[in-house]
Amino acid sequence: MKNNACKMYSCILGAVLLNFSISVSYSQNSTADSVFMKRAEEIQDKIITFDTHNDSALKMNNQNSGSAMPRSQVSFGMMEEGGLDGAFFAIYVKQGNRGDDSTKIAERYANGQLGKFRQYVDGSPEASVVTSIREIIKNKKEGRISVVLALENGYPFGKDINEVEKFYRLGVRAVTLCHNSNNDICDSSLDTVAEHHGLSEFGCKVVKEMNRLGMIIDLSHASTETLFDVLNVSALPVIASHSGVYNIKNHPRNLKDHEIKAIAAKGGLIQVATGRFFLSEKPKEEVTVKDLADHIDYVKNLVGIEHVGLGTDFDGGGGVVGLENASKMKNLTVELLKRGYTYRELELFWGGNLLRLLKIHFK
Numbered sequence: 335m336k337n338n339a340c341k342m343y344s345c346i347l348g349a350v351l352l353n354f355s356i357s358v359s360y361s362q363n364s365t366a367d368s369v370f371m372k373r374a375e376e377i378q379d380k381i382i383t384f385d386t387h388n389d390s391a392l393k394m395n396n397q398n399s400g401s402a403m404p405r406s407q408v409s410f411g412m413m414e415e416g417g418l419d420g421a422f423f424a425i426y427v428k429q430g431n432r433g434d435d436s437t438k439i440a441e442r443y444a445n446g447q448l449g450k451f452r453q454y455v456d457g458s459p460e461a462s463v464v465t466s467i468r469e470i471i472k473n474k475k476e477g478r479i480s481v482v483l484a485l486e487n488g489y490p491f492g493k494d495i496n497e498v499e500k501f502y503r504l505g506v507r508a509v510t511l512c513h514n515s516n517n518d519i520c521d522s523s524l525d526t527v528a529e530h531h532g533l534s535e536f537g538c539k540v541v542k543e544m545n546r547l548g549m550i551i552d553l554s555h556a557s558t559e560t561l562f563d564v565l566n567v568s569a570l571p572v573i574a575s576h577s578g579v580y581n582i583k584n585h586p587r588n589l590k591d592h593e594i595k596a597i598a599a600k601g602g603l604i605q606v607a608t609g610r611f612f613l614s615e616k617p618k619e620e621v622t623v624k625d626l627a628d629h630i631d632y633v634k635n636l637v638g639i640e641h642v643g644l645g646t647d648f649d650g651g652g653g654v655v656g657l658e659n660a661s662k663m664k665n666l667t668v669e670l671l672k673r674g675y676t677y678r679e680l681e682l683f684w685g686g687n688l689l690r691l692l693k694i695h696f697k
């Protein structure tokens with residue numbers, strides 16, 4: 335029914351070291367492991383490596399204000415240590431009431447946090463906000479971190495299509511359409527009610543406007559109906575910036591095989607999240623980089639290495655034993671090397687696929 339509505343509106347465009355024995359088992363404690371680590375370092379030095387989702391901007395904003403919040407899992411220094419060249423830093427906006435006043439408050443909040451974070455990055459010699467491939471490559475050469483500004487939840491748009499371009503002008507290049515509840519754009523995977531049965535009429539307009547501007551549409555948190563509506567409406571490939579595989583862990587936030595195949599068929603990317611709830615039923619202290627690699631393997635085997643990457647969700651629930659923060663990224667490369675991943679496969683996984691998608695979007 336919703337699809338019909340969409341068509342009617344001419345939307346057819348198609349850590350903590352929790353357990354000593356486990357952490358020891360994950361440390362580089364043999365000659366073979368140190369050989370893998372050396373290789374991982376060499377590879378990450380050459381290729382461009384990206385994480386497509388963290389919630390660290392707000393944490394960094396608060397820390398810079400002197401708040402006593404727990405330490406962030408991400409800093410530019412930790413990224414450098416982990417051989418991570420860039421990340422999508424999302425401003426997360428909690429879903430609230432959808433009246434005009436509440437939406438305005440959300441818009442002002444997102445605006446303020448974006449400004450604060452942007453100021454912090456602009457004042458940091460080790461990082462810069464990027465909106466072009468040229469800047470990403472230049473940063474890699476000069477050893478600087480690339481920051482892509484993102485918005486997690488399109489709630490601050492309210493029902494005003496002009497807000498999309500306003501956020502674009504603030505530097506935002508990726509938007510997660512919704513969070514854990516429905517909003518005026520679309521239905522969420524974690525809401526109990528199918529309100530729009532996918533995208534709303536306004537949501538169709540948002541997708542088209544994001545296409546026009548070259549903003550990346552992020553389907554993590556979206557319901558299945560939303561996902562297929564977006565794939566129908568969007569002229570450009572999309573990403574799921576931080577999601578796991580439903581067939582391995584039955585979590586409503588994870589992607590079913592037909593969803594993974596549909597995103598890939600449109601040229602999009604499934605960026606596997608590191609939150610343990612998305613990866614495994616096992617207790618916290620037993621979920622490791624190996625579980626994360628199982629999800630990556632699954633997507634690779636289902637739709638090809640050209641459609642899989644990483645979205646850590648650090649500071650938003652992400653992190654497993656062996657990958658507790660951004661300084662530990664090389665442990666994932668080690669695990670993938672052990673599984674036989676080639677240089678070319680690692681190059682695509684870590685950033686090659688994303689650069690292909692950014693080339694289509696960035697002007």
Ligand SMILES: [Zn+2]
Binds near residue numbers: 486554555
């Ligand atoms: Zn999220």
